[in-house]
Amino acid sequence: MHVLQQPVLVLSRSYLPVDRVTVKEAVCLIARGKAEAVEMGDGKTWLVRSIRKVYEVPAQICLTAAGVERIWKVPPVNRKELFARDANLCQYCGSKRSLTIDHVLPRSRGGQHIWENVVTACEPCNTRKGDRTPEEVGMVLKAKLKPPVHPAVAFAEQLWKS
Numbered sequence: 001m002h003v004l005q006q007p008v009l010v011l012s013r014s015y016l017p018v019d020r021v022t023v024k025e026a027v028c029l030i031a032r033g034k035a036e037a038v039e040m041g042d043g044k045t046w047l048v049r050s051i052r053k054v055y056e057v058p059a060q061i062c063l064t065a066a067g068v069e070r071i072w073k074v075p076p077v078n079r080k081e082l083f084a085r086d087a088n089l090c091q092y093c094g095s096k097r098s099l100t101i102d103h104v105l106p107r108s109r110g111g112q113h114i115w116e117n118v119v120t121a122c123e124p125c126n127t128r129k130g131d132r133t134p135e136e137v138g139m140v141l142k143a144k145l146k147p148p149v150h151p152a153v154a155f156a157e158q159l160w161k162s
């Protein structure tokens with residue numbers, strides 16, 4: 001792999017990983033004063049020569065600007081993020097068609113419109129379930145009923161997995 005294509009981890013000012021760029025993009029960020037080198041761990045660096053300057057690019061850079069992690073709140077329940085959480089699949093039968101929002105504990109029985117009580121369900125499953133809980137109908141729920149996480153946390157989880 002060419003040196004300019006090597007991966008560089010981008011950290012926010014509070015050292016949360018927020019992105020991964022190439023050495024070439026990292027040089028641009030450093031040259032424009034948007035990021036600076038971070039010395040950590042193995043101290044691996046790449047030397048990149050431009051016409052006038054030699055840039056030493058380490059495996060991690062840190063953004064100089066604040067505001068990358070603005071105060072982030074769990075968003076209210078919405079179709080887009082719910083379907084994304086549940087991978088656009090009915091969480092009872094795995095169907096991709098006629099997706100709706102199902103309240104695990106039905107609203108008619110006091111179920112709330114919150115992340116911990118909603119799942120993606122296809123229309124047939126939603127109709128079959130009706131005003132009952134999955135247990136009462138003998139349906140198995142696949143989803144983990146969690147709110148969405150901060151984008152930086154989601155990025156970090158992906159990163160540590162790869």
Ligand SMILES: [Zn+2]
Binds near residue numbers: 124126
């Ligand atoms: Zn279904």
